[in-house]
Amino acid sequence: MAAEEGNLIACQHGQAALAARLLKRVSAGRTSSNLIFSPLSIHVALALMSAGAAEDTLDEILSLAGAPSRDDLEAFVKGVVVERVLADRSGIGGPSVAFACGSWTDKTLPLKPTYRDTVVGTYKGETWAVDFRNHPVESRREINAWVAKATRNLITEVLDPYSPSETLHVVANAIYFKAExxxxxxxxxxxxxxxxxxxxxxxxxxxxxxxxxxxxxxxxxxxxxxxxxxxxxxxxxxxxxxxxxxxxxxxxxxxxxxxxxxxxxxxxxxxxxxxxxxxxxxxxxxxxxxxxxxxxxxxxKLTYMASIRGVLQDVGLRLPFDRLLANMTEIVGDEESGAMQLCVDEVVHKAVVEMNEEGSEAAAVTVESDEELGFSxxxxxxxxxxxxxxxxxxxxxxxxxxxxxxxxxxxxxxxxxxxxxxxxx
The missing domain is CATH 2.30.39.10 (Alpha-1-antitrypsin, domain 1)
Incomplete structure (x- = not known):
């Protein structure tokens, strides 16, 4: 029990360290404009990324997230983040909070059961099979509609439906926060x-x-x-x-x-x-x-939307984006076809916050897409x-x-x- 508690504390410290590193790096690129982003959303995105990674790629993700192991990171995100920090309290007069995550995979690619169980069981998310190959516009619109619903329409689009891309797998998490x-x-x-x-x-x-x-x-x-x-x-x-x-x-x-x-x-x-x-x-x-x-x-009222692939690479995350070296083999595959080699193609982050006399309303979304490639x-x-x-x-x-x-x-x-x-x- 003491060891488990120590590992959760390590994850908490890792999250704080990541927030500081991200603030320094993202601020450096916004010296003449306002900035709003969610370190928590990005930390959860790393946790979701770790669910599909193995070997050196997994080790690199865990190092940036500040987690001793994937099990410890999942336990932290589920027990501290999802079930406590981001639990909705609007029914008792507290903050209105919504957290949602989802995984969209081309219908020709079967998700591994362990990966699906992690998304659904640990992160309280959902998985969908869509037709990225033949209907990419409709598939991206479906993801945008999910984001809009999760963020109470504060964020209505994170993927350009008409963007030329061979994306076969997308993972997203969204956080909505409104409080007096x-x-x-x-x-x-x-x-x-x-x-x-x-x-x-x-x-x-x-x-x-x-x-x-x-x-x-x-x-x-x-x-x-x-x-x-x-x-x-x-x-x-x-x-x-x-x-x-x-x-x-x-x-x-x-x-x-x-x-x-x-x-x-x-x-x-x-x-x-x-x-x-x-x-x-x-x-x-x-x-x-x-x-x-x-x-x-x-x-x-502030809005921010950008690819943060370069940001993550600058703070030490490189292997998941490498088409030759990435090991993201825990996402899709079956006994007949074996594990398929994917890499993370892009990470898009969007955040919105408004502060006024009543309180604050904020939302953030972090989206990863993979391509088929080798108190008081x-x-x-x-x-x-x-x-x-x-x-x-x-x-x-x-x-x-x-x-x-x-x-x-x-x-x-x-x-x-x-x-x-x-x-x-």
Missing amino acids: WRSIFDKDDTVDEEFHLLDGSTVDDVPFMRRPWRFYQRIACHDGFRVLQLPYKSCEDDSSGYFSYKLRENLPEFSMCVFLPDEHDGLWGLVDKLTSRPEFLREHLPTRHVPVGKFRLPKF LCDDYDVPRPEPEPTVDFVADHPFAFFIIEETSGTVVFAGHVIDPTKEE
Whole structure:
């Protein structure tokens, strides 16, 4: 039992390490535009990829995912991610969460039973046989329709139906997240102000959400930056508060964490710090509530879609994409034909997030395609203090990094940065 728990902790640390490496690499390619992506979705994509891999290819995937073994990675994704972090809590007033994964294979290629059992049993997914060879457009449209349903239509397309490709196998996972703030913002307090860009210019009329003077918030002040942690509501409060307290003890706790550099052009230096160690983010989260003075946080909606094949290759994943060396023989094959040699042709990632006075809505999808080739429980507004404390300002009027995290597991569900809140990309 101790060994199993240790292996789950190793997977958790591996997930945090992957999130840091991905943030550093993806941010490097988005220095002039906004960014939103889901490290968790990509980590699950690696787990799904590992289900079809063997030998050196499997070892390389597990190394990047930070997992001791494939069994440990599957146990972690099933027990921590699917059944806890991404379990829907909308029925009790908490976040509306949806996780889905699917595998589409050309009807001429029989899935191996062990692979099908992993997708369906471990990841609570579904498998389909489609006609990629003769009806590629219709097959890709079917996948896009599945993505749209899984993400509540926040993401409607991840595959171009008319893209010329000889794809024979596609694996996708989708995450949808929508939650209210534990203490929502008053729309009447929202004002338009200017936002300072990295080049020294400004954009006007940016809607900023505000808090009343001396409203208590989780804020930490560090050398060169400040961190705001906005908790999402985890369940409905009853009149006594007893029910919600007991319930919250066993519920995931989500929050948005905003890392704001002191300097207007300090974002990239802060990203370097954030990605220096996997533990950096968690170690610098606020530990208490403080009264706020000036408080402004911009509303924004961000979208990101790109191939992340190059990103994954840059952080160490090469064999699954190699047409000669990839060993993805655990996906398709039967006793008569034997195992078929596939490789991962492409990995597409798309994410969307919107933040406003009520809360946040976000979704992410990661798609792999193969070709046949050889916590705190106290309320923000009721923290007793023996005497008045100095107020802390938090004015996010210049570029910042943000994360949506699950606090008890340390899982980074979404990550990104805001360079210009008036732009969606």
